[in-house]
Amino acid sequence: MMTVKKLTSDVISNELEFGFSRSGGPGGQHVNKVNTKVTLRWDVANSQLLDEEQKALLFKKLGKRLTNDGVLVLSSQEERSQLANKEDVQAKLDELLIKAFAKKKKRKPTKPTKASVEKRLEEKKKQGEKKKWRRGE
Numbered sequence: 001m002m003t004v005k006k007l008t009s010d011v012i013s014n015e016l017e018f019g020f021s022r023s024g025g026p027g028g029q030h031v032n033k034v035n036t037k038v039t040l041r042w043d044v045a046n047s048q049l050l051d052e053e054q055k056a057l058l059f060k061k062l063g064k065r066l067t068n069d070g071v072l073v074l075s076s077q078e079e080r081s082q083l084a085n086k087e088d089v090q091a092k093l094d095e096l097l098i099k100a101f102a103k104k105k106k107r108k109p110t111k112p113t114k115a116s117v118e119k120r121l122e123e124k125k126k127q128g129e130k131k132k133w134r135r136g137e
Helices: 052-061 082-101 114-135
Strands: 016-021 037-043 071-076
Touching: 016 082, 037 082, 052 082, 071 082
Parallel strands: none
Antiparallel strands: 016 037, 037 071
């Protein structure tokens, strides 16, 4: 099984497909001529670098981001240069992989402190006294 640190966009770069298109939004003449938007596609379902356990985990964690065919699609059009957008989309992929493979910490059940238990019981007693007084007993 591959470790989290080893699985980055650099390691899986031969399985990544990049597409380029025109970015939307304001810009003028330049934006209408250059393809600065970068779309990254990674076929998780047919990846040679992942074992079945890792694929299942990615399908579970990234299910909403995957297409029906098991392809992860990410895009970036924030920057004005294609190279910067490509680096941005690779950073997004790295961040997703780190989050997907991160081990969740097990919750340690805690006990209330002795002081908080005493305080709660004291408040309860006061409330009972108040209601008893209202009833006229």
